[in-house]
Amino acid sequence: MTTNPNSVPANTMILGGAARGQKRLASAQYETKDSGVRNHFDSGMQREPDTGRPRFDLLLPETVPYEEQLLTRCAELMARGAAKYASRNWEKANSPAELERMKSSAFRHFMQWMTGETDEDHAAAVLFNILAAESTAYKIEHTRPVREAREDEGVA
Numbered sequence: 001m002t003t004n005p006n007s008v009p010a011n012t013m014i015l016g017g018a019a020r021g022q023k024r025l026a027s028a029q030y031e032t033k034d035s036g037v038r039n040h041f042d043s044g045m046q047r048e049p050d051t052g053r054p055r056f057d058l059l060l061p062e063t064v065p066y067e068e069q070l071l072t073r074c075a076e077l078m079a080r081g082a083a084k085y086a087s088r089n090w091e092k093a094n095s096p097a098e099l100e101r102m103k104s105s106a107f108r109h110f111m112q113w114m115t116g117e118t119d120e121d122h123a124a125a126v127l128f129n130i131l132a133a134e135s136t137a138y139k140i141e142h143t144r145p146v147r148e149a150r151e152d153e154g155v156a
Helices: 070-084 096-114 122-152
Strands: none
Touching: 070 122, 096 122
């Protein structure tokens, strides 16, 4: 059996920044970017400034316990969804119809959250559906030209 080194089973997590369909660089091909600017710490450690970089640390309010963090609640919702449907089931979506379903669900959960319904974690559902919709929109936008080119070439 021949194995394609660029194919990755759907249930495989890839570490190191390579996503499905992307080739990993050989370690000699990676570079360490250098702005030439350094922050100096009392210990002697030096690091590049993080100015202009995303601040993921600010997504977690410091006074909210772990169990009540919105990201934790969203991860719990996704765990329940994985048990119900399959892990990463939502990532199979690749059509405008699926995108519209996610947007509709996000807005419905937003309205339920806004009006104080507590039968489900509507805030977490809004976050999940927006994540799924944005990911699906990206996939549609970036894979359609490839798919259309393959169809033009007669490749399924």
